[in-house]
Amino acid sequence: MRNGRSAVKIAKLKQxxxxxxxxxxxxxxxxxxxxxxxxxTLLAMAVLAGFALLALFAPFLSETVFQVDxxxxxxxxxxxxxxxxxxxxxxxxxxRDHLSxxxxxxRISLGIGVAAAVLSLGIGIVVGVFAGFYGGIADDLIxxxxxxxxxxxxxxLLIIITTxxxxxxxxxxxxxxxxxxxxxxxxxxxxxxxxKEREYIIAARAMGGSNWRIMFIHxxxxxxxxxxxxxxxxxxxxxxxxxxxxxxGFGVQPPTPTWGNxxxxxxxxxxxxxxxxxxxxxxxTTTVFCLYLIGDGLRDAxxxxxxx
Amino acid sequence: xxxxxxxxxxxAIPTFFGITIIVYFIMLLAPGDPVALMTFDPSxxxxxxxxxxxxxGVNDPFHIQYxxxxxxxxxxLVDSNADGxxxxxxxxxxxxxxxxGSSFKFRGSxxxxxxxxxxxxxxxxxxxxxxxxxxxxxxIGLLAAVQRGRAFDKSSRIFAVLGDSxxxxxxxxxxxxxxxxxxxxxxxxxxxxxxxPFLPMGGRxxxxxxxxxxxxxxxxxxxLPVLVSALGPVAGWSRFMRASMLETINSDYIRTAKAKGxxxxxxxxxHGLRNAIIxxxxxxxxxxxxxxxxxxxxxxIFSWPGIGLLLFDSVVSRxxxxxxxxxxxxxxxxxxxxxxxxxxxxxxxxxxRL
Numbered sequence: 001m002r003n004g005r006s007a008v009k010i011a012k013l014k015q016x017x018x019x020x021x022x023x024x025x026x027x028x029x030x031x032x033x034x035x036x037x038x039x040x041t042l043l044a045m046a047v048l049a050g051f052a053l054l055a056l057f058a059p060f061l062s063e064t065v066f067q068v069d070x071x072x073x074x075x076x077x078x079x080x081x082x083x084x085x086x087x088x089x090x091x092x093x094x095x096r097d098h099l100s101x102x103x104x105x106x107r108i109s110l111g112i113g114v115a116a117a118v119l120s121l122g123i124g125i126v127v128g129v130f131a132g133f134y135g136g137i138a139d140d141l142i143x144x145x146x147x148x149x150x151x152x153x154x155x156x157l158l159i160i161i162t163t164x165x166x167x168x169x170x171x172x173x174x175x176x177x178x179x180x181x182x183x184x185x186x187x188x189x190x191x192x193x194x195x196k197e198r199e200y201i202i203a204a205r206a207m208g209g210s211n212w213r214i215m216f217i218h219x220x221x222x223x224x225x226x227x228x229x230x231x232x233x234x235x236x237x238x239x240x241x242x243x244x245x246x247x248x249g250f251g252v253q254p255p256t257p258t259w260g261n262x263x264x265x266x267x268x269x270x271x272x273x274x275x276x277x278x279x280x281x282x283x284x285t286t287t288v289f290c291l292y293l294i295g296d297g298l299r300d301a302x303x304x305x306x307x308x
Numbered sequence: 309x310x311x312x313x314x315x316x317x318x319x320a321i322p323t324f325f326g327i328t329i330i331v332y333f334i335m336l337l338a339p340g341d342p343v344a345l346m347t348f349d350p351s352x353x354x355x356x357x358x359x360x361x362x363x364x365g366v367n368d369p370f371h372i373q374y375x376x377x378x379x380x381x382x383x384x385l386v387d388s389n390a391d392g393x394x395x396x397x398x399x400x401x402x403x404x405x406x407x408x409g410s411s412f413k414f415r416g417s418x419x420x421x422x423x424x425x426x427x428x429x430x431x432x433x434x435x436x437x438x439x440x441x442x443x444x445x446x447x448i449g450l451l452a453a454v455q456r457g458r459a460f461d462k463s464s465r466i467f468a469v470l471g472d473s474x475x476x477x478x479x480x481x482x483x484x485x486x487x488x489x490x491x492x493x494x495x496x497x498x499x500x501x502x503x504x505p506f507l508p509m510g511g512r513x514x515x516x517x518x519x520x521x522x523x524x525x526x527x528x529x530x531x532l533p534v535l536v537s538a539l540g541p542v543a544g545w546s547r548f549m550r551a552s553m554l555e556t557i558n559s560d561y562i563r564t565a566k567a568k569g570x571x572x573x574x575x576x577x578x579h580g581l582r583n584a585i586i587x588x589x590x591x592x593x594x595x596x597x598x599x600x601x602x603x604x605x606x607x608x609i610f611s612w613p614g615i616g617l618l619l620f621d622s623v624v625s626r627x628x629x630x631x632x633x634x635x636x637x638x639x640x641x642x643x644x645x646x647x648x649x650x651x652x653x654x655x656x657x658x659x660x661r662l
Contacts, residue, residue, distance in 0.1 A: 040466075148326030151643040153601025156619060156635050157334075163623050164337050240475055244605055247477045248620065260475075267481060281478035288473035296469065 027225065031301040041297025044290035051287060055110050058103035079273040092262075092276055093269050102279060105257035108169050110287070112176070112242055112258070117234035119177030121227060124184025129215045131185065132192025139189075146182045154179070155244065162250040169252050172245075176238055184230055191223045225302040229295050236291035243284050259284050312654060316647050327639045328403070332374050335632055378402050403636065409629040413622065419633035423615055429512055430607070430614030432523065433537070434599045436530055440538040441595070445545020446585070452546060453553035454576060464546055471543025476602070480536045480609045484509050487532065507532050510611040533610040537602065541595055548591060552584040559583075586657045593649025597642040 025033070035041055054061065080091040089099040131142040149157075157179060165171055195201065196219065204218050239259075245251035246260030247267075254261055259280045266276030368376070380402030401407035408419040452464040488505035495501055508529045513520035520526060556562065557580050565579045603616035611617070615634055622630035 144322055144326060147646075148323050148330065151323055151327055151646070152330065152635065152639040153598070153642055155601045155604050156638055159604065159619070159623055160331075160334055160631060160635060164334070236473060240473070243475045244477065247475070247605065248608065249624075263475070263478060270481070270485065277478075277481065281475060281482075284478070285470075285474050289470055292469045292473055296465075 027302065031225070031298070034301040035297060038297050038301065040293055041301075044293040044297070047286065048290045048294070051106060051283075051290075052110065054103060055106035058100070058107050062097070062100040062103055079269065081273070081275065089279060090273065090275050092266070092273070098275065098279065101257045101262060102259070102283065105259045105262050105280070106283065108252065108256065109239055109242060109259040109284070112169055112173055112252075113235040113239040116173045116176035116180065116238045117231055119173060120180035121184050121231055121234060123177065124181035125188050125220060125227065127181065128185035128188025129192050129219060132189040133196055133211065133215050133219070135193075142185070142189075146185060149179070149182055154241075158241065158245055159248065159250055162245060166250075167252060169256065169258075172242065172252060176241065180234065180238070184227075184234075187226060187230065188223060191226065192219055195219050195222055225298075229298045229302070232291050232295040232298065236288040236295070239284060239288055239291075309654065313651055316650055320643055320647060323643055324640065327643070328378060328636065329374065331632055331635050331639070332377060333370075335628060336370065336373070338626075338628060376400060376402070379404050380407060403633075408633040408636075411622075411627055411630050413625050413627040413630070419630045420637075422618060422630060423633060423637055426613060426615045426618045429612060430600065430603055430616060433530065433533060433603065433606070433612060433614060434596060436534045437537045437541060437599055438592075438596055440534055441541025442545055442592070444538065444542040446549050446588075448542065448546035449549020450553060450576070450581065452550045453557065456554065461550075464550070468543040468547050471539045474539065476536065476540070477605050477609050479539060480532075480606065483532055483536055484609075510609075512612055533606055533612055536610075537599070537606045540602075544595075545588070545591070548588050549584065552587050553580060556580050556584040586653075589653045589656050590649055592652060593645035593647070594642075596648075597645030600638050600641055 078091055078093055089097075089102065092098055092101065127142060131139045158175070161175055161179075162172070165175070167175060192215075196214075201214060201218055204214050209218070242251055242258060243260030243263060246258060247264040249264070251260050252258050254265060263277065263280035263284065266273070266280065270277045377400075380400045400409070406420060410416045411419055411422060414422065448464050448467075452461045455461045487507045488509050492501050492505055509532070512529055513526040557576070562575060562579055565575050570578070600615070603612075603614055604620055605616070606612065607614045607616040608620055615638065619631065619634040619638070621627075622634065
């Protein structure tokens with residue numbers, strides 16, 4: 001049904017094109033066209049989708065495809081190198097299968113990144129729209145709070161809070177979310193400030209739209225493209241932050257695997273089993289690299305002026 | 309100009325109080341009560357403990373505790389012998405007058421002194437990182453803008469994104485393994501080196517008594533930490549510079565310069581570069597002092613004795629007065645960094661109306 005309809009649509013567009021019309025595209029269609037021709041961004045999306053699938057199907061892959069025995073640990077078979085029998089990516093310092101841990105760790109690392117980014121973005125949007133829309137004292141107060149929060153070095157704040165709470169993945173998401181919203185807020189606030197004076201907002205108000213409706217039905221959808229870009233960069237930044245915290249020993253505590261704490265745990269055994277260091281680091285770098293590339297690509301796609 | 313500076317400094321006052329409130333509130337949530345920490349000695353009697361608790365004011369409401377920490381309690385009567393009645397003046401001067409209490413770990417030392425001993429190491433490292441980061445970034449950005457759309461531009465984009473996505477400590481470790489293990493071993497058979505590490509793997513200077521020698525005698529200790537931490541700044545600044553340069557090069561006065569027949573070097577360097585750098589001044593302050601936060605990781609992996617490492621050690625040993633002092637000082641420095649950046653920007657760009 002859908003295919004049929006889009007085929008008809010395409011046929012119509014072609015017809016119009018032949019008639020000398022160029023169909024006008026909306027922002028998202030234009031962006032989609034540009035992305036379709038942007039090979040690095042497409043590749044990054046594919047890699048990332050692959051990682052996400054691997055993480056999503058971690059239990060199935062580990063138990064059924066690679067037939068890893070997760071229950072019995074063989075202390076004798078620790079520090080096995082890559083491509084050992086039964087352990088494709090070797091084993092760690094306790095004889096645990098490295099591949100399984102990477103898969104499960106990916107679930108948590110990616111999960112923390114995505115969930116925390118969505119949370120901080122959500123807070124950032126709401127606060128930013130309110131501050132930009134209402135202005136006045138509320139805006140000043142929010143601004144003061146943001147300047148204050150930004151003046152405290154981020155890692156310092158994270159370190160003292162995580163020592164006090166010794167976080168599980170969920171609390172880490174909450175901490176990241178609650179500390180990380182200021183960037184989004186500043187962006188949304190500035191955009192709201194300029195959008196709220198435009199004609200279509202005045203039109204919406206003239207038709208009796210409430211403040212609430214104007215903020216979330218008329219303003220937020222207009223900055224949606226900015227938010228997608230911010231989201232992909234925020235996820236990357238948060239995955240890095242998680243790994244930094246883990247390196248210092250304040251992140252999610254073992255035995256729960258995350259790429260960050262696997263990497264920092266592997267540092268001790270770097271000589272005996274270098275793959276414990278290379279692989280998690282490579283996964284973190286690749287994931288964040290892809291996310292940043294996508295962010296860059298999206299920015300160029302939505303706003304080609306910046307991309308010369 | 310002076311009025312602008314004064315106004316900018318006045319704006320810092322509410323920020324400062326905000327910082328102290330946040331830091332104090334977070335530390336109040338800390339597990340373990342400070343009295344138990346300070347009186348770990350089992351020979352201390354229960355009533356002495358209670359007296360200490362009252363003296364420290366741990367049972368007071370939050371705002372009183374905060375005020376005692378902030379402005380001291382030598383102006384108020386406190387109950388020093390725990391008999392339920394106030395009888396003597398407090399003896400704490402408060403952080404506004406530089407009294408941050410005393411360290412739990414280094415018995416009785418003033419946290420401010422501990423920090424000022426360490427601050428030099430951090431600043432030395434950060435200045436080097438800023439220099440390398442800014443100069444490297446400007447050069448790469450300039451070249452990328454000149455070569456726009458060509459191979460160098462494209463690879464510099466990939467490099468910049470990659471530089472931002474590598475976990476710093478992982479990169480540091482790879483650098484350490486390369487310079488300390490892999491290269492020396494690989495080159496030894498060819499008669500280069502004797503198999504020992506090419507560069508010092510950590511520390512600020514050789515472990516000798518009487519402190520570190522002057523900086524020119526231990527530059528090789530700085531190479532690895534500086535290069536590793538400069539990766540992010542180089543990556544970031546190359547992008548800022550490229551964007552700023554391209555924006556400048558499209559402006560009217562550049563077209564005029566070209567029309568007057570200037571060489572392309574004269575246009576790019578003489579007219580473009582100087583104007584392209586101005587907007588980047590905004591990033592200088594945050595970079596300089598943003599490094600203070602990131603220095604925890606670099607200082608930890610390279611055992612660099614700066615305030616990042618001090619904070620880390622104090623957090624691990626639950627030395628709360630030192631933790632609070634480092635966070636407050638680190639925040640003040642960051643805040644001053646932002647102010648300095650704004651003032652620099654106004655100084656460099658006469659078009660900014662104050």
